[in-house]
Each structure stands twice: as structure tokens, then as C-alpha cells.
Amino acid sequence: MKPALFVFAILLPFFSLAQKLNIDATISGLADDTKVVLNDLENPVEPVAQAVSKNGSFHLAGKLEGPSLLGLMIGKDLKTAIFLGNENVKILGSVNDDPDNWKYTGSRTQIDFMNFQNDFVPKFQALNLLAQRIQMGDEKAKPALDSSIDMLQNDIDDFIKTRPSSPVSTLVVLSTIGLTEDIALLEKRVNLLTTEATGNVFGGHLKKRLLMRNLMSWGVWHSIFRRQM
Template structure:
């Protein structure tokens, strides 16, 4: 190679190396009528069309640019749809237009990971959903709960296997987010996230995970409960740390919250049963009207300490503990650490029996 050719190559290399790669989707389908509209949209915002085209002789080409790999909806003709996980790759789609389940999608390792996710996890989700529907219908049994626990445990094992195999895939971050409600252990979530590579986390799913971990540490089991002070019904300041040395249930509720009022008898029963065993309750109300708050306390016979700043959802303590729904509670140990959370009904009694004894 002469000097001129070498200089030309060196000048061109930076542009080639840093050129922005775009997404190209080449579709070839049987039974696909001409002029059938085809488009890709963000699954979280179906009105956000990322690329669109019309078919001709069974083929179509979609071109676009994604800021990051993400879950999309591929729609062919409006009535044939498939969830896909695309990045800026050259992707090929083949299959029968009338049978979305038969579509073969190749050319993207991210999509390959998503297909593996669907194959592995969706059957578990479907089984859990069926059990959930049976429970909502009023069916309760030890065997049903055992089946749910077994499925949840299997999912946790599959999560670890998946992210171990694909630590650099954005789909791994997506899976951790998609299954976050199946495991309340924020510390385990953080450990899993720490096993992922930056290329897996540099996206919206990674950002949500980091935010969830940061917020979750506020209420993570084993962490020190954040101290606070709020006024009681007589406008006297009450500080959480003043209960140090006791087990205390921080109970978030409100007079206008029907599920809270239905749960109150369970809390009353637990309080009466364990109050002589180093246990108490601290009610934090998300009320706005003081009279409604105080009247509900008397009506439901809630004889423990209550505080509120009467700012409803802007209650400073509720915001501190990231409370987004009520009823919600945290059980704090004598050392100020969070022992358990969201204990309702018999679960509260079981936990207190475990800690304080029932004899």
C-alpha cells in the first residue's frame, strides 16, 4: 500500500468507526397481502411509532434508530402483533403472516435473549397467574400456596441462571425489573444488578433498577429505620427513636381508606395480644382532616400512638418511606432495624409469635 492510500485509509477510519449504526428490519412473509401496513412502536407508548412501511410482494423493510435496546410491538396489519426486543441491528423476519407465533426473527442477540426469556419465564408466569385467579376467587389451601411458592422459587433460580449466561444483555436488566414483585429482598436484587455489565444497565431498565434499589434501601429488611418526628392528635411531637428498645409496627393508614379500616381489627387484635410483650403500634395517618382522623381512631378502637401532618399523600413520613399505597406497615425491632414489612391479617400474628412467643 502506498503512502497516499494509507493516509486516505487513516482519514476514513474515524468516520467508519464512529458512524451511528441504525436498525434495519427485513421482513419476508407468506400470505402477506400487498400494501399491508407494518410498524414498530414502543410497548410503553404504542402511539410512539419508531418505524413504518407497507408490504409489497410479501416483503417489507423497516428502518429506524433506537437510542437504546428496548421492548417494542411489531404490528403487521394491525391485527397480527408480536413483542420484540430490538437494537440497532440488521434483523430478518420470516414466517406466515397469519401466524405470529411462527415468525422467525434473527440477526439480533438482544432479540435472541428476549426469545429465551419468553421460552423460559412465560410458562411460569402463566401458571402463577392461574393460581392467583383461583386465590382471588376465594380458594385457599396449603397445596395451592405450596404450588405458588414452588413456582416462585423456580423463577428465582432461572433468573440467576439467565443473568449468569447473559451478564451483558439488556434483557437481563429487563428480567430483573419484570420479576421484581416476586422477591421483596432488595439486597438480593442489588447483588444481581452488580453482576451485570455496564452494557446491560445503560438503558431505561437499568435506570429503573438503580432507582428501585436506592428507594428500596429505605425499607429494606435489616436496614435501620429512618428516624422521624411528627405530631400526635394533641399536637405533641412524637419521634420514632423514642420507641427504641421495643418492637414497633409503623402502620400507614387513613380514615378514608376502606382497606385500611377493614384491616384495623387485625391490628387491634395483634396489639392487644402482644402489647405486654414489648410490642406497640405507631399509626401514621395520610388524612387531611383532623376530625375524620380522630373520629376513625375512636371508632376503630385504635388505642396506640398516632401521628400525622394532615397532608394526605404528601405526608412527610409516607414520602420518606416511599409509601405509594395503603394499608402498609413496617415492623421495627428493638435495635431500630426493619424486621418485616407488609404484614397483614394472620401474617402479623405469625411474625409476632415467632419473635415474641405465643405462650
Template structure:
């Protein structure tokens, strides 16, 4: 009686924990063949030995994903995009890849995508190999045009699929696998935001959110990520201390000749607008403090300077993905990035527009 009462008090989700079950019937499969379900990482989740071509696998999955049904002694396997579903697999041991899978809407969604994706993907792969082997010239240029056209078709096909299946977890999987096609964090985010919550209950959705968040660091229109580094007196200085001002975060180094050549332009901008709610915060990629301090004095850089003296491993440079210097970003009073790599007259013109 007590056990029954306890069960009645449990939430329904606790009582009805769903597991997966895979029932297989493979014609010609040798008796005692070990059949096992694996993750993408190669971890075995469940296994069974075939008898008269039949086998049964069962267990509980952490979530929807692409899994591999493998057979010892056979090169081919069966891809299964599934969650905790009841699945039936029917096929022939001579062509396992063609096995019919029923019982999972997710798997049907996956097969639907793969059907149109595979020929385009294979064409791109062949074109890439041909282009790499071809010498510069009209033929190579023509092949590149075909490659770009096919790539566009693949993106259109993917976008159509995402619009057709906005509630399927397969859409998050597809978008994650092909995220580099879009090359732009805003374009990727727009597509991700078009998906329904039911499509985001999958590990790939979290990865997409991380990719988008990381890619937007330092992008124009995004909020600047705060950081703290030591100044020339070894006192901590944070970017957030300058909120309410227009601040040019300038990445440079004493050993960087182009940076030193650009410094007079930064000095001119600072002198012109320092009394109009504008300042500069320089981040140095120096290693030797003496060289850093001498360059500051020699170039008359009379604003705040910070560095961890870690060269290209400078934490702020790594945070913002700085690949070359000089580099800069202009941040508005609200902390939003409003300009990047503004140099010379371009920097003066931008500040004139903002602070006239």
C-alpha cells in the first residue's frame, strides 16, 4: 500500500521514463553475429547476438542523435537517427545500408534530408579534388564557378529543409554540421532562431548556441565582452570602467612597424576628441615591458595602456580573435561595438560623425 501511494505521488515524467527498443530482422545474417548500437564517439550502448537473422537491442539514450547499428564481420552498418523510440529494422545482410527503418519520425526526417543532400555533397567533393589538381587558367576558373553554383544549391536545399522541418531535432543537427557554409554568425543565428523549441532539445543546439556566441564576440553590432588586464603600473584595468564613453580599443605592439606608423593617427584622434567623451584603451602584444614603456613614451601615447606581456597569447587578443595588428574596435557609450579597424582618415571621419 505504501509503495502504491509513493508511486501515485511521483511526477508523471518520473514514472513514464521512456527507453528505446530496436527489433531487427536481417535476411542472411549469420547466426551468433554480434549486433551493437554505437554513438558517434564509438561507445557501445547495447548489443545482442543474432539468431535466424533476428536481434533485439534495448536501453535508454541521453537524447536524439545519429547512432550506428553495427554488425561484427560486416563492413556496412545502418545509420539510425533516433531518440528513445521503438524501431524496427528489416533488410538483407548483402546490403545493410539499404535496410528499411520504421518507428522513428526523426529517422524519417533524417533520410528525407540525406536523399537530396548526398548528390550535391558528393558533387562538391569531386569538384574540390579536380580544382585542386588543376592549374591556374580558364578551365580552373570555370570549375570554381560550377563549385560555387553547386554550393549555393546546397545552401538553398538546406534552407528549404529547415523551413519544412522547423520542429525536428534533425534540423539542429543539419545546421550544426553545415554551419561553416554560412560563414557569418548573423546568418547562422537567423536560421537557428527560426527553429522551434522542439528542435533544440538536442546537444547540437547547445553547440550551435556556443558557436554563434563565440563568433559574435567582436562583431559590429554586438556588445563588447568585458576584460581586465594590468596597466603599466601593474594595476588592473577593466573595459567596463570606460562605459558611458566612446572608447577605441587599440591592439598594437612596440615591435609592430605598421602599428608604430599608425600611432600618430591615433594620437591625432585622441587629441581632437578627448574632451568630447572619447578615449583610447591600448592593448599591447609586447613581451618585454621595457620595450613597451619606451614605445609609449616615444610615440606620445598619453592614454591608458594594458598588457599581460604574453605576445600573441595575450588573453584579450585571443578573446577577440585578433589575428594581425594593428587592429582596433570602436565601442559606443552603451558598450556596443560600432566600428572595427578604423585607421587614418577613416577613424577621424567616424569620430567626427559621432562627436561633432
């Protein structure tokens, strides 16, 4: 066997392993024979992977079309959302802790997703509270809501600029698309994203939403133009 072919033959199992999602988890306090299910939250018909725990550990193996938002269910009580691709991931935690706070290594995407949750979820919750106050007739909440949205727009831009290749940045743009009517701003954000960031189901959703926004905008201006004729 030629040296190059010999090296390739040695590395082939590692390449094959990297093309699949492999999760090795150690969860202290986890009872034996606990059922573990991993679902694609965008297509939960068939589980991505299933396992049964033993000695506080479990292994999940599956194949994803691309980076995906997944639901990890351990028994009946432990549930969390994780954002992974075909990677080798390790999870370390305890049944007494919130799964969102477990330690995840081996996935840059999951780290970005955890940063997104920590940074944005509290701000989304604050916006919802202000919107509820406005609905109840509290006019003083309107300036606070506008100010909070403006600050959030800056946070969105900062997140994307520092993570232009992350699929989570695509999720950030998609999940906040309703906060602005500025199509130019949305397109600017999308143009910052690399194909690595948009080559997933959320990238497809984002393209459709932008297309609808552009069509609606054109329809409004076309209607105004016709009325002025």
C-alpha cells in the first residue's frame, strides 16, 4: 500500500466519525435505564437518536442534515434545547442542575447558542412585559419599549459581527425579524452572514421571510403609486 493511501486508510474512521453527531454524556445522579431521546425540533417525527443510561452515562449517535436545534429529553423531567451539527460533543452535568447550565464541550455552535440564550432571552422577556403594560393602557411603557428595542438592535448587530459564521447568528436574525420594518437593515445583517451560517434550515426560513417582506414592501409602494396616478 502506498504511504498516502495508508495514511488515508488510518484517518478514514476519524473522518467518518466527524460526519455524524456523537454525544457522550456523564450526568451524576442519573438512574440506570433512563430513556434518553434526541429530537430535531424542526422535524420531530422521528428521533435523531435514542439511548438508555448506564452508570450515569449515555451515548447518542445520529446524522444531521446540518446544524440543527435539537430537543434533548432525559427521562420525564430533564429537558433542554441544544444547537449542534455533526460533531463529537461531551456533556457533563447533574440531575440536580438545570440542563441549560450543564457543561457542553466540542461544539462551538452550542456555546454560541448558550450565549444567545443568556444574552437575549431575558431581554425578550422584558420586551414582552412592556408590551403587556401597553396593552393594559400604560402609556408610560411605550418610550421604555422603544428604547429597549433600539438597544436590542445594537445587541443583534454586535452578536452577528462577532459570529458571522455561526448558524446561531442566522437564528438571531430570524427570531428578531419582527422587531424592525427596515428591510435594508435586515439585508445588511444577512449579508454579514457566511454560507456556513446560513446553510441550514433556519437559513431557508430566513430567505423566505425576507422574500415575503420584500414582496409586502413592494406591494405597499405599488399601491401608493397607483393611488397617486
